[in-house]
Structures are given as C-alpha cells and as structure tokens.
Amino acid sequence: MVLALLPFAGQQAQAAVGDIGTEDAPYVEATNPTVSKPQSKVWFQDGAWYAAMLKTGTPSSTGRANADFYIYKLTGGTWVPTATLLDNRGTTKLDVVVSGNNLYVASHKFIGTATGVAETTDSNKTKITKFTYDAGTKTYTKVVGFPKNMNDYEMESLTIDVDSTGAIWSSWAMANKVYWQRSTDGGNTWSAPAALTDAQATTSSDDVASLVAFGTQVGIMWSDQAVGHDGFWFATTAAGSGPVTWAAAEAAYTGIGVGDDHVNLKALNGDVYAAVKTRMDSGSKPLIEVMHRSSTGNWTRTTAYVGSTNTTRPVLELDATHQTAQLFVTGPEVAGGKGENGGAIYRKTAPLSTLAFGAGLGEKVMSRPGTGRINDTSGSKAPITDATGVTVIAADQVTLHYWHFSQGLTLTAPSAPNGVTVQAGAGKVMLKWGAATAGSAAIDHYRVTATPALPTIPDFPASATGTFQTITAPNDVSRVFHVQAVAAGTTGPAADSEPVTPGAYVPFLSTDTFTEQQAKDFLGRSATAAEKSSVHSSLVGGGKTAPDVIMGSLFYGANSVARPDGTGPQARISRLYFAYFLRSPDRSGYDYWLGQLTGGKSLERISKEFALSSEFVRTYGPLSNSDFVNLVYGNLFGRAPDAGGKTFWVNKLDGGFPRGTMMTQFSEGSEYRNKSLRKVQTVIVYRHMLQRLPTAAQLTTELAKASINVEISDILGSAEYKGRIIP
Structure with a gap:
C-alpha cells in the first residue's frame, strides 16, 4: 500500500479558550491509543513528522468505526491521515522505529498482567510490519509478505530497536520474567522468545521491560517491584548476528519503593538515558528520575520531579543539536489533582551534562484548563535536532481526542539575572x-x-x-x-555590578565609598574631598588597614567623638556609665546624656545626676560618704582605697565636695582612662558602626579579642554590618 495524503477524515477539534498545545481528531478505543510508556509512536523522516494514529470518521477495513491504525503526517500543524494502513486491530499497542528508509512497526495486544500463555488466535499474536520510504515520491510502501508474526503472546508493552548492524531486537516482560527476541533478516524471521537468565531478571506481574540499541550494543531495562530486587535493572549484549550472551544485570537504580512500570529509554552517542517513575509518590521523595549510563557503564541519576508533584508517565526526548534532554510528564491540570488520572502534559529541559531539571512542574505544553484529562505522551526514538524540532502526541482519556505539541528547537535564552x-x-x-x-x-x-x-x-x-x-x-x-x-x-x-575596587576596605566598593560611610556614621555628615584623599592615600600604598583608618583622627579620634587622647565627649559619657553602673550605656541614655554634654551641661553636673538617679539608688541603696569612696575605688579600680586616700576623700565629701565631681576626677584620670580604654572603644565603635550598643555578653566577647582592630575587622565582615550598609 502506498502512502498518499487523503482528504481529512473527521474534523479537527476546535481549540477552546486557554488551550495549550493542539487538540486533534477523535478516536474510538477502549484504552488510550498513545500508550504504553516505553513505546514510540512518532517519527521524523525527510523533513516531516509522522505518527501511528487511529484513523477517524470512516469504517475500518473490518467494518468497525475508527479501529484502524494509519500513518498520519503533520501538515500545517494538523495531523493528516494517509492511505498507509499500519494495523487493522484497533486495540493493539504499537512501537515504531526508523532505520534508514525502513520503517518497522511492532504491534501487540495489550494485557496489563501478562501470563505467558500462548495465543492460538492469529489476531491476538504480536506482529511486525515493514515499510520502505521513497524520498522521491515521499511515500511509504508496505514490504510484500508483511506483517510477520513475532511471537504468540499478549503483554503490557513490547519495544523494538535496530542495532548498529541492522539486526532488529525486541523485549517485554511477561510471567515474572524478561524476554527478548532478535531478527537478523529485516524482520522476516525471529528467534524464539527467550527469558534472561540473570537472577535479578525476575519481575512482578505489573512490571515492564524496554529495549534500546546504543553504540555497538543492545540493552534491556526492566522494572522490578519484587521484594529483594526492587528497582530498575539493565543488561547488555553485543549487537549483530552472533551468539547472544547477556552481561550480568546492572543495578541502575534500586531501593525500597523504587521499581514501577514506567520506563522510557533513549540513546545518544553511545550513552543510554532512562526516564523512570518510582512508587515514592509523596513529599520530597524522588518520584521521576532521569538516569544516565555513560559509555563506560557508569550509572548516575537526578531527580526531575518529587512525590508531591503527582506526576507520571515520563517520556524523554534527546536533543542532539543542543545536547539537552526534554522530559515530558503527565501532571495535574488543577491544583490538588493527580497526573495518573490524566491532566496536563508538562515539559522540563536540562543539559545532558548535568540533567539538572529544576524544581516545580515545568512548562505546560498540552492543556485544557480545568477539564483536561490528557495523558500518555509518546515521542520519537531517534534524537531530535534543529532540523526536526520536537513533536509529541498524547490523548485525552475522557473526550477521546488526540493532542499534540510541536515546536522548533531554536532556544529562547534565559533572562539577565535579577540584579x-x-x-x-x-x-x-x-x-x-x-x-x-x-x-x-x-x-x-x-x-x-x-x-x-x-x-x-x-x-x-x-x-x-x-x-x-x-x-x-x-x-x-x-x-x-x-x-x-x-x-x-x-x-x-x-x-x-557597580564598579568595585578590591582593597583593604572590606566590604566597600572603593576607598571613597568606605570614607563616605565612616563620615556618615561617626561624624553625621558627608565626607570632604580632603578626607577621601587622605583615606585613599592611607589604604592604597600607605600601609594602613580599614580598622587603622576608623580608629584614627578622622573618625573615632575626631574631636566630636573620642579625640586622640580619649577626652572626647562620647568617651567621657561612656566612662561615666562604666564608673557608676559597671555596664555599657543603653542607647537612649547614651544619646540623651551625650546631647546634654555637647549642649553645654558640664560632666560634673551630669555625674551628680547619675549619683542621684533611681538606678544608682536602686543598685547601691543609701550610701555614706565613706561608702561612696569605697564604691568609687571598687568600681573603677577593683580594689579598696588605701587608708590615706580614703581619709582624704571622706574629709572632702564631709566638707561639702560634690560626689559627682569626685567621680569625674577619678573617671577622667589617666589611670581609669587607660583601664577602661577597650570598653569605651567597643561602645563607641558599636554605636556608630552598628547603630546600637553592645549587650553585656557581646562586650565580654569583644574584650576577649586581641585588639580593637580585630573587633572592627569582624564587624566589617559581619552580616549585620553588611545588611546595614548594602541595600
């Protein structure tokens, strides 16, 4: 029979609002005609896509409506039936492979739990039909003598492939075993079905096997849900017509809950790729995995979908031009749905080098919003390229319509990073x-x-x-x-990025931005040109570090802050807090008393108010002059006064000398200024660089560091500081 385009039989479906992909003609079939998961029903030849599809709208060759499989050609975005009949058994499942100008179509009766009982009725047996393609007329012609019987069995899924020598192989699971056959004469005759003898090649009643030719080898992958070898296994043998010896089974992916009857195999450049589904259908457990077998036999895998996505029936298409994998799955059409009931078809794409598919469901490529029950994607065995684009078909199991998605492979580049x-x-x-x-x-x-x-x-x-x-x-x-x-x-x-100049001013972009921030923090104003120049000279070639500059006369040592000799207003207020209360200031109190001091109130007056404060009375209670002298020596120097010193100061206080003035004479003396230096430095650095005061625990931690420069370096590198200064 010769392929020729016929007037379209049946009406192409009208697109509904919101459709993604294309709804095609209806079919009449008890189960989806695009199953099963390992099989391919789509192929590309001579510039066009073809598919094995049920013909619609006219009686079949046996008088039954919509019950014949024909070759369809994708023309102008529409599947158009041709005159080439593939199989007049409308409930068979088909797997197709192209080898040069030869098209092989294997078809079998579907049974979910194959028992291995031989069929005596010819129409129930597994068959293969061979076609040749004429590039001049762009037609397929069935080879005389076909179809041929391959075997006498029904099964869930049978796949075929052509190896590097032209031999045709098939494989399927049946009666808890994995079977294979080979034809070395173009499909005319077949070896007797034989089971793999490996101890791991035992399956449950709901498992499948799939076959792939790669390099100079042929491989079979099978799922196994049986206890003890739960998972996916792979065995290889040499291509060609020689004696068949299957290598020991490789554990491609095994573990509790791993095996399931979802396997889709593809090959490219001697490597094997497999998309599989596990039984781990919840949470973040791996549900759909894509596995890679290198040419040296090493298996690796990545998770494409997790259990919570409720996805199923993975189909893999390999892009040889761009070295990517396109993964198609059935997923929920609406939130909370389950892909196993049909829904929408989703696609993810990943580089073959990483197989990193990213999170989420991916891109919807076939969908009817809200009501779609699209399922069972089928694609091509051969790799796709820029010349072919990608085309896959599926079927809506409620409306009984075919769907398809077709797209060129010219890739849309990702956007620029978000800042x-x-x-x-x-x-x-x-x-x-x-x-x-x-x-x-x-x-x-x-x-x-x-x-x-x-x-x-x-x-x-x-x-x-x-x-x-x-x-x-x-x-x-x-x-x-x-x-x-x-x-x-x-x-x-x-x-x-913004321009950035690495140097000794972490985490700033330049010496100017560093100087600007310090002037803003310590001085409350913008930096002058002279200050920027001075800091640049210090940091670039001047041998100074960022902490050196911060603690220098421009910032910490500025007259309005601490002054080089430590007599600046902020140092004086800080010391007074430690002297009276043995603690660092609180932010509100610090800012208030600093304002009082810079506003003209004397340190002695402020000290007097500290001595009369409720905190002082609450902390120390009523104190005699003798007690107060003891407190000053104890708080500031950690010791009792010497007898002469105590007598001197008690007499002064008894004579009316203000307690506040006595405290400031001690707190501003050189002995206490030196003793309290690190504490005061920490308070001032925290106040300006972090815009807060240290807690008691933080103060203890900072004082244990080797120097104030180490402390400042740590602040400059801290997440808190970066979070403050970097938008």
Whole structure:
C-alpha cells in the first residue's frame, strides 16, 4: 500500500479558550491509543513528522468505526491521515522505529498482567510490519509478505530497536520474567522468545521491560517491584548476528519503593538515558528520575520531579543539536489533582551534562484548563535536532481526542539575572545575584566575567543565587563584573555590578565609598574631598588597614567623638556609665546624656545626676560618704582605697565636695582612662558602626579579642554590618 495524503477524515477539534498545545481528531478505543510508556509512536523522516494514529470518521477495513491504525503526517500543524494502513486491530499497542528508509512497526495486544500463555488466535499474536520510504515520491510502501508474526503472546508493552548492524531486537516482560527476541533478516524471521537468565531478571506481574540499541550494543531495562530486587535493572549484549550472551544485570537504580512500570529509554552517542517513575509518590521523595549510563557503564541519576508533584508517565526526548534532554510528564491540570488520572502534559529541559531539571512542574505544553484529562505522551526514538524540532502526541482519556505539541528547537535564552550586588575585599570581590528567568531550557549555570578582564573565573551552579560568591581579584584596580545565565548552550544577557575596587576596605566598593560611610556614621555628615584623599592615600600604598583608618583622627579620634587622647565627649559619657553602673550605656541614655554634654551641661553636673538617679539608688541603696569612696575605688579600680586616700576623700565629701565631681576626677584620670580604654572603644565603635550598643555578653566577647582592630575587622565582615550598609 502506498502512502498518499487523503482528504481529512473527521474534523479537527476546535481549540477552546486557554488551550495549550493542539487538540486533534477523535478516536474510538477502549484504552488510550498513545500508550504504553516505553513505546514510540512518532517519527521524523525527510523533513516531516509522522505518527501511528487511529484513523477517524470512516469504517475500518473490518467494518468497525475508527479501529484502524494509519500513518498520519503533520501538515500545517494538523495531523493528516494517509492511505498507509499500519494495523487493522484497533486495540493493539504499537512501537515504531526508523532505520534508514525502513520503517518497522511492532504491534501487540495489550494485557496489563501478562501470563505467558500462548495465543492460538492469529489476531491476538504480536506482529511486525515493514515499510520502505521513497524520498522521491515521499511515500511509504508496505514490504510484500508483511506483517510477520513475532511471537504468540499478549503483554503490557513490547519495544523494538535496530542495532548498529541492522539486526532488529525486541523485549517485554511477561510471567515474572524478561524476554527478548532478535531478527537478523529485516524482520522476516525471529528467534524464539527467550527469558534472561540473570537472577535479578525476575519481575512482578505489573512490571515492564524496554529495549534500546546504543553504540555497538543492545540493552534491556526492566522494572522490578519484587521484594529483594526492587528497582530498575539493565543488561547488555553485543549487537549483530552472533551468539547472544547477556552481561550480568546492572543495578541502575534500586531501593525500597523504587521499581514501577514506567520506563522510557533513549540513546545518544553511545550513552543510554532512562526516564523512570518510582512508587515514592509523596513529599520530597524522588518520584521521576532521569538516569544516565555513560559509555563506560557508569550509572548516575537526578531527580526531575518529587512525590508531591503527582506526576507520571515520563517520556524523554534527546536533543542532539543542543545536547539537552526534554522530559515530558503527565501532571495535574488543577491544583490538588493527580497526573495518573490524566491532566496536563508538562515539559522540563536540562543539559545532558548535568540533567539538572529544576524544581516545580515545568512548562505546560498540552492543556485544557480545568477539564483536561490528557495523558500518555509518546515521542520519537531517534534524537531530535534543529532540523526536526520536537513533536509529541498524547490523548485525552475522557473526550477521546488526540493532542499534540510541536515546536522548533531554536532556544529562547534565559533572562539577565535579577540584579547584582557586589562587595570589595582585600584581594577579592564578593558577588551576589538574583535568579534569572529560564528560557526554553532550565538554567545550567551562571557565568561571571569582568571588565577589565580577569583570568578565567569558574562557572557557578544554577543554585548559586542569593548568596555571596567570592572571586579573587587584585587590589586597587576598579572593575565591573558581568553575570549571565547559561542554559543548554545559550547565554542570556548580562546583569552588571557597580564598579568595585578590591582593597583593604572590606566590604566597600572603593576607598571613597568606605570614607563616605565612616563620615556618615561617626561624624553625621558627608565626607570632604580632603578626607577621601587622605583615606585613599592611607589604604592604597600607605600601609594602613580599614580598622587603622576608623580608629584614627578622622573618625573615632575626631574631636566630636573620642579625640586622640580619649577626652572626647562620647568617651567621657561612656566612662561615666562604666564608673557608676559597671555596664555599657543603653542607647537612649547614651544619646540623651551625650546631647546634654555637647549642649553645654558640664560632666560634673551630669555625674551628680547619675549619683542621684533611681538606678544608682536602686543598685547601691543609701550610701555614706565613706561608702561612696569605697564604691568609687571598687568600681573603677577593683580594689579598696588605701587608708590615706580614703581619709582624704571622706574629709572632702564631709566638707561639702560634690560626689559627682569626685567621680569625674577619678573617671577622667589617666589611670581609669587607660583601664577602661577597650570598653569605651567597643561602645563607641558599636554605636556608630552598628547603630546600637553592645549587650553585656557581646562586650565580654569583644574584650576577649586581641585588639580593637580585630573587633572592627569582624564587624566589617559581619552580616549585620553588611545588611546595614548594602541595600
């Protein structure tokens, strides 16, 4: 029979509002004609897509409506039936493979729990039909003598493939075993069905096997839900017509709850890829896995969907041009639904190098919002390319209509990352960027470059968003950094950082931004040009560090802060708090009394008010002059007064000398200024750099550090400080 395009039989369905993908013609069949999961019913030849589909609208060759499988051709976005009959048994399940100009179509009766009992009725047996393609007329012709009987059995799923020598192989699961056959004469004759003899090749009644030719080998993968070897197993043998010896079974993926009757195998460049579904259908457990077998026989796998997604029936298409994997699954059409009942078809794309598909359901490619029950995707065995694009079919099990999705492979690049934040360090920069929006494929990694250029910067994984990444860069050279998302070989536009100059002023972008922030924090104003110049000279080539500059005369040592000799107003108020209450100031009290001091009230008057305060009375109770002298010596020096000193001061107080004045003479003396220096430094640094005062525990921690410079370095590198100064 010769393929020719016929007038369309039956009406193409009208698209409903919100449809994604294309609803095609109706069919009449007891079960979806696009099953089963391991099989392929779509192929590409000579510039066009073809599919094995039930013909609609006219009686079949046996007089039954809609019961014949024909070759359909995708023409102008519509599946058009041809005159080429594939199988007049409308309830069979078909698997097709193209080898050069030969098309092989295997068809079998479907039974979910194959018993292995031989069928005596010819119409129930598994058959293969061979067609040849004429590129001149663009027609398929059935080869004389076909179809041929392959075996006498019914099964859940049988797959075929053609190896590197032209031999045709088949495999299926039946009666708790894994079977195979081979034809070395183009499908005319077949070896007797034989079971794998490996101890692991025992299956449950609800398992499947699938076959793939790759390189110079042939492989069979089977699911196994039996206790003791739960999972997915793989066995190989050499291609060709020689004696068949299957290698020991490889445990591709095993474990409790792993095995299920969902296997879809593909091959590319000698490697094998498998999309499988487990029985772990809840939470974050791996539900759909994509596995890779390298040419050296090493298996790796990644999770494409977790249990909570309620997805099922994975089908894998390998893009040889862009070296990506497109994964199609059935998922819920509405929230809370289950893909196993039909719903929408989703797609994710990942580089073959990582098979990182990303989270979520992915992109809807076939959907009828709210009511769709689309299921059982079927694609092609052969890899897809830029020349072919991708085409898959599915079926709505309620409306009994075919659906399809077809798209070119010209990839849409990802977007630019969502903003770049940069910090400078000594000999390094720290970059943080927001995630880019994926285009046609999931984002594989992020690429960082710099202007002026740096030696090669390693790529960062797709997960490297929202946290700072460190890049080595020489000090004192201003650079702009560019971050781009890369997906399946396509690179998106760059998001650029602000100019940044690494140096001894972590985490600032330059000496100017460092100086501006310190002037704002310590002096309450913008930095002058002279201050910026002075700081730049100190940090770039001047041998000074950021803590050195902060503790110098411009900021901490400024007259309005502590002064170089420690007699500035903020140092005096801080010392008074430690002298009276043995604690660091509270923020509101500190700011209030500092305002009083700089507003003209004397330190002695403030000290007197401290001595009369409710906190002082509550803490120490009523004190005699003798008791007060003891308190001053104890609080400030940690010792009792010497007899002569005590007599002197008690007499002074008894004579009317103010207690507040006595306290300030001690707190401002050189002995206590030196003794309390680190505590005062910590209070002032916290107040200005962190905009708060240290707690008692924080003060203890800071005083245990080697120096105030170490303390400042830690603050500069802290998340709290960065969070304050970086938007």
